[in-house]
Amino acid sequence: MALDRMLYRLTYRLGTPRWDTGKPQPELEQLVPGRALDLGCGTGADAVYLAGHGWEAVGIDFAPEAIAAAKKKAADAGVDAAFVLGDASRLADAGVRGEFDLLLDIGCYHTIPASRRDAYVAGAAAAARPGADFYLAGIADPPRLWRLLGADGISADEIKSRFGRFFAVAGQQRKGARLVAYHLVRNSG
Numbered sequence: 157m158a159l160d161r162m163l164y165r166l167t168y169r170l171g172t173p174r175w176d177t178g179k180p181q182p183e184l185e186q187l188v189p190g191r192a193l194d195l196g197c198g199t200g201a202d203a204v205y206l207a208g209h210g211w212e213a214v215g216i217d218f219a220p221e222a223i224a225a226a227k228k229k230a231a232d233a234g235v236d237a238a239f240v241l242g243d244a245s246r247l248a249d250a251g252v253r254g255e256f257d258l259l260l261d262i263g264c265y266h267t268i269p270a271s272r273r274d275a276y277v278a279g280a281a282a283a284a285r286p287g288a289d290f291y292l293a294g295i296a297d298p299p300r301l302w303r304l305l306g307a308d309g310i311s312a313d314e315i316k317s318r319f320g321r322f323f324a325v326a327g328q329q330r331k332g333a334r335l336v337a338y339h340l341v342r343n344s345g
Contacts, residue, residue, distance in 0.1 A: 165219050165220070165221055169221050172199070178199070178201050179201060189206075189209060189210035189211045190211060190212070190256075190257030190258060191211070191212045191214075191255070191256045191257050191258070192206045192211045192212070192213045192214070192256060192257065192258040192259070192260065193213075193214050193215075193216070193252065193254075193256040193258070193259050193260070193283055194206075194213065194214070194215040194216070194260045194261075195216060195244040195259060195260065195261040195264050195265070195276075195280065196216070196217055196244050196261055196262075196263060196264020196265075196267075197215025197216060197217045197222070197223075197226055197239065198217055198219075198222045198226070198263075199222050199225040199226050199229060200215050200222075200225070200226025200227075200229050200230060200237065200239060201229070202215075202260055202262065203215035203226065203230070203237045203239070204226070204229050204230050204233050204235055204237055206237070206258075207230065207233075207235035207236055207237035208233055208235045211258075213235075213237040213238070214237070214238045214239075214240065214252060214256075215237065215238070215239045215240070216239075216240045216241075216242050216243075216244055216247070216250055216252055217239070217240075217241070217242075217244075218241070218242065218243050218244070220241055223239045223240070223241045226239045227239050240252055244261070244264050244265075244268070244276060244279075245268055245272040245273070245275045245276035245279065246275065246279065247279035247280070247282070247283055248279065248282070252279075252283065253282075253283065254282060254283035254284060254285060255283070255284065255285035255288070256283050256284055256285065256288055257285060257288050257289070258288060258289050258290075258291075259280055259283065259284055259288060259289070259290040259291070259292075260290075260291050261280075261290075261291070261292045261293070261294070262291075262293045262294075263293065263294055263295075264294070265292055265294050265310060266294030266295045266296075266298065266307055266308070266309050266310050267294075267302070267305075267306075267307045268307075269306040269307075269308075270306075270308055273318055274318065277318050277319055277322065278322075280322075281321075281322035281323070281342065284322075284323075284342040285342065286342055286343065286344040287341065287342060287344065288341070288342040289326075289339065289340075289341060290323060290338075290339070290340040290341070290342065291337065291338070291339055291340075292310075292315070292337070292338045292340060293331065293335060293336065293337040293338070294309070294310045294335070294336065295307070295309050295310070295334050295335060295336075296309050296310060296311060296334055296335070296336040297309050297334050298334070310336065312325075312328060312336075315328075315338055315340075319340055321343075322342065322343055323340035323341060323342055323343060324340065324341050324343060325338060325339070325340055326339045326340065326341045327339035
């Protein structure tokens with residue numbers, strides 16, 4: 157098992173990671189229900205929120221501890237959200253298939269090694285219906301330890317070069333010193 161995976165699993169075993177606020181992203185409140193995919197869902201706050209607001213929500217994460225917590229959170233909330241143990245850069249292998257109206261990635265992509273990022277993008281594109289919204293947020297400039305684990309962060313140039321074939325950039329904003337968020341829309345072709 158890769159060192160980065162072991163660290164994430166250990167973090168979830170020790171309790172709630174500091175990145176897991178337990179609250180959904182504010183952008184979700186204005187969307188019309190459909191089918192949603194939460195990539196790197198962690199303990200499922202966003203998927204549970206969406207399921208509670210009429211969405212058919214699916215979350216995927218590679219940490220079994222996070223998936224177990226997400227399932228418990230959904231059960232406690234009395235909502236029907238599906239959670240899949242798997243790699244977000246290998247959606248088809250995990251049995252996750254489109255078409256989704258909304259894709260959400262809050263803190264997953266920036267941790268994926270460069271060698272798996274094209275597979276992640278291709279899988280996300282295959283899962284998104286034409287016109288689907290994709291909200292992607294992550295660290296633009298990760299700390300040194302993260303870089304040693306293969307997390308290179310994300311930049312506007314990378315988003316355009318890797319995602320541009322499949323998605324148009326509809327918006328970008330800084331959220332603090334290191335966090336950046338992108339709103340992508342799936343091209344029709």
